[in-house]
Amino acid sequence: MPKVVKELSALEVRRIVEPGTHSVGGVPGLLLQITGKGGRSWLLRARVAGRRREFGLGSFPTVSLANARAKASELREKLAEGIDPVAERQAARAALLAGERKRITFDQCAAEVVKVKQAEARNKKHAAQWENTLATYASPVLGALSVSEVELAHIVEVLRPIWETKTETATRVRQRIEAVLSWATTHGYREGPNPAEWRGNLDTVLPKPAKVKISGNHAALPIPKMGVFMRDLRQRDALAARGLEFAILTAARSGEVRGATWSEIDLDATVWTIPAERMKAGKPHRVPLSDDALAILRGLPAGEPGELVFNSSHGRQLSENAFTALLKRMGVEATAHGFRSTFRDWVAEFTATPHDVAEMALAHTIKNSAEAAYRRGDLLEKRRRLMKQWAEFCRIVPKEGEKVTPIRRHNP
Missing domain, CATH: 1.10.150.130 (Tyrosine recombinase, N-terminal domain)
Structure with missing residues (x-):
């Protein structure tokens, strides 16, 4: 037990000026601590679980002698009940913080x-x-x-x-x-x-x-209407028409075509290589170019390697709505992206192309992880034959009353 000392008065406490700790009485272990620079604060010294602990009770005179004794007395009662006031205070602070965190919107x-x-x-x-x-x-x-x-x-x-x-x-x-x-x-x-x-x-x-009905799907042109549409599209001189025609013949996305640069095009190898940063899957994609696709490129003014292939009159990329506006002017109820769906339907209904070749032509990611691990190549030559067939199909304009029938040509 702490030694019982004389109970000092408030006036006597004020007169203490020597640095160190001074017992003030009233509550066992209650001390006035004075620093070398004259700072004063209250301490309660007590034994907890066999170890001496010190608890701060505030500064003097902000906390008066009477309040310090009241705090010390209350603290001793908690210690006697086995309550650790520091742990209690930390738990309360944690609960408050948790409450604040959960109020985030x-x-x-x-x-x-x-x-x-x-x-x-x-x-x-x-x-x-x-x-x-x-x-x-x-x-x-x-x-x-x-x-x-x-x-x-x-x-x-x-x-x-x-x-x-x-x-x-x-x-x-x-x-x-x-x-x-x-x-x-x-x-x-x-x-x-x-x-x-x-x-x-x-x-x-x-x-x-x-x-459920997905009204957000990209509207696609029916396969039998492709020949007539492509004929009408080729009769338009606008740059957007050439860009859309190129997108259709390569089954590429609108953004990939609008962002294409001459450095990505190899006319001799007849390949368009789209860098990873411009691809949805984040991987480079090689596109085989059919004769019709090459004819579009060769009909454009030659540009520097870093320049856009489909360069607008202001030297900027065609807008996102360029193809949409063109289709609207043509009175066609389809989107530029919808032609990829038309291409995929044509592959399934009109050819014997294997699934993986068709998916790679559209630069789709192979969802089967095991299959993807073994698929090292990009089936470029098989896709080249497929895109040649597609270009040939897009030139077919059925005569009135004539139906376009599947040719089911085998793609090895």
């Missing part, structure tokens, strides 16, 4: 995830899509909510209005909400299962995407 978490996507994205457009879809569809419902409070009902409220009318967009919104909530869980802002997960969760509430 969905929008705040989404902003952090978007930053990550901006760092990961090969182009700014992809990161912008994350930001725009979350802001447009998720934020009005979830944005101001504490991320810890987001539940299944909230997710359904976001998705149900667009699930059957904008299914592709709704699917992406769901995936992005799931990613935001996963980020929040990982960072300690929420607990429990992710209400935006599909399997065993939303799949019991919403119909499968494949079973």
Whole structure:
């Protein structure tokens, strides 16, 4: 037990000026600590679990002698009950911090995830899509909510209005909400299962995407109309017409064509090599060029290696809407991307092309990991024969009343 000392008065305490620790009495172990520079503070010295501990009670005179004795007395009572006041204080602080962390909103978490996507994205457009879809569809419902409070009902409220009318967009919104909530869980802002997960969760509430009408699909031109369309397209002199024609003949994406440079084109080898940074899959892609595709290139003004192939009058890349506007002027209900679907349908219905050759022609990633591990080459020569057939097909203009029938030509 600490030695019982004389109980000093407030005046006597004020008169103490010597540096060190001084017992003031009233409560065993209560000390006034004075530093060499004259700073004063209260300490309670006590034994806890057989070890001497010191607990700060505040500075003097901010904490008066009477208050210091009251604090010391209360602290000793807790120690007698086996309560560690430091651990208690740390637990309270942790609980307060946890409460503050869980008040972070969905929008705040989404902003952090978007930053990550901006760092990961090969182009700014992809990161912008994350930001725009979350802001447009998720934020009005979830944005101001504490991320810890987001539940299944909230997710359904976001998705149900667009699930059957904008299914592709709704699917992406769901995936992005799931990613935001996963980020929040990982960072300690929420607990429990992710209400935006599909399997065993939303799949019991919403119909499968494949079973509902997907109005967001890219409109594609029917196969029998390709010949007439290509004839009409070739009669147009606009640069956008040449770009769209080249995109169709190579089955390439609009952005890949609009961003093509002369350094990517090897006219002698008749190959267009698109670098990894411009490909959706992040891998370089070689495109065999048919005679018709080569004719388009040779009909354009020759440019320097780094210059755009389809260079607008202002020296800039054709706009994203260039092909769409052209199709609208032609009165065609199709999108530039939709011609890739037409090409894929033609391959399936009109040729005996193996699946992997067709998928590689479209630069699709092989989803089977085992197959992808063994697929070393890019089947360039097989794809060259396929693109030659496609170009020949695109020149066929059926006579009135004549039907285009599948030729089922074998592609070895």
